Amino acid sequence: MSVSDAGNRALKTRGLGVQRGGKTIIAGVDLTLSGGLVTAVVGPNGAGKSTLLAALAGALPCAGEIVLEGVSTASGKSPATWRVGYMPQAQTLRTRLTVLEVLLLGRREQLGWRVSDMDLAMAREMVAHFRLEAISDQPMTRLSGGQQQMVLLAQRLMREPDLLILDEPTSALDLHHQLAVLDRIRAYARRTGAVVVAAIHDLGLATRNCDRVALVHGGTVRSFGEPEEVLTREMVGDVYRVELDTYRNSLGRSVNIPVSAVLEPVQTENKSA
């Protein structure tokens, strides 16, 4: 794939909505996600982040439109053949497949009866990239939560997706690995021009290590843009119901640090009646 068509790839949604169990979970989402950039989806619990990502991945039926643009016809692909790598929110694995076997499954569509040298070489590269050498022949059940998460992420990268959708890929990772993994994802987006979206709870991580932020609240995108534009003190305080302090860091940038949760008075039976 040439750099030129990597540059103008994009995923656009128009009036995207999802209903589950007769309830509207998300509605009226208009987004344009550019290729080559990592977009962080942030928002409080239950805001609809996972639902939005599942809809983008085609894993949930939805209303409205999702348009995948910019894959030039020269590359021989229609938008319908975008390769999607979607990682659902953390689940416990009960399989005794080894790390390398799990990585290989990322190439499920390409695997022949005998695993090809190319697929195996890709898996080896992932093992090296994610520093999984010590555990590459261990069954998944013997891995820690964070290790499992990294293996599943590496498995999605094995698919060489045009659209990479990650639901909280860093939720079980330590500080070092959070940063390392986001670096890796960012480098992947830059290199391939893929559209990358990741739900992230850590606003600091979203601000410093992602290119765009979509703030989801109450089933819709409240704000979208550069991290600093979106995650303002007022917006974060309002959406997350927290008090923030603003500091200046060594680079002279202002940094918002949450200091306490704003607790609403508990509604009593009498009041609501």
Place this chain on the structure above:
Amino acid sequence: MAWSMTQARAEDAYRHATARKAAQLGAAVLVLVILVLVDLATGPSGMSIADVWTALLAGPSGEDRAAATILWQLRLPQTIMGILVGGCLGIAGLQMQTILDNPLASPFTLGFSASAGFGAALAIMFGNFAWLPAYLAVPLSAFAMTVLACFIVYVIAVWRGATPEMLVLAGITVLFFFQSLQSLLQFMASPEVLQQIVFWLFGSMLKATWTSVTVCGVIMIACLPIIVRDSWNLTALRLGDANAASLGLNVRALRKRTFLTVALLTSAAVSFVGTIGFVGLIAPHVGRALVGEDHRYGLPMAAVSGAIILIAASVIGKAISPERLFRLASSPPSPAFQC
């Protein structure tokens, strides 16, 4: 440099592990072959190994009529049927445990044993005046009832979504339904008929004929393409439904397809020789313990393990009570030979 070395080691480790699995499979096949030879060479007639060998070379129309009959009409079909039934139930068992994500599942979790039992009981009781000879009517009826049970479970599953919970619930419903029908028949049956029904319910290779071998073999071969095609998909399913689906797998379609394969394999196996429960439960565990969850190796290993278990049971059975086998070989055999 350091990178390429660790990479090369990872590749070696994988190829090495794969080669080890293939070797284990080869060893298991070897064990099976030896057991098959022992099984063919032993029996109540006391034929020597040399006699067996001569009869084998002489073919079904060999000059020694007694030896030819024993080997070609009794021992060979029984042994081959044992291999086929063990293979079918081993594969079906592993497929079932994988699609239901439950190590306690077996081909009979979905009620196929009860339906086959009912079908057989029906034919044994009411089949006398039918135009079909009993040795065909009983397995046909068992097969038909299994297909019916499978159809009911399938319809429920399609209607309510083919989740593991729904499949198990539908299966248990079907199981109890056919079990009560079968109990009703047993209650109504005369003592002689009852004895025949109960004998059928005890699975036994003594019921095997070349007809059953052919039918079972054809069904197994017909299922092979699907089994082979879906072996990577079943491996992917071990990651859980959500992960498997996000690898581009149509999980529901896979479940339904595998379920139909299980139904076919199981009914082919049990219709002729009765219900042999534990093979479909144990063989998958043996297979997984030996070669892991990669279904490319797990499925053949479960098949070979199933066959080994059945043939070993037959060999041990003959060693324990050769005289009873002889006594019962002609008239209705006793439960002693259930496998």
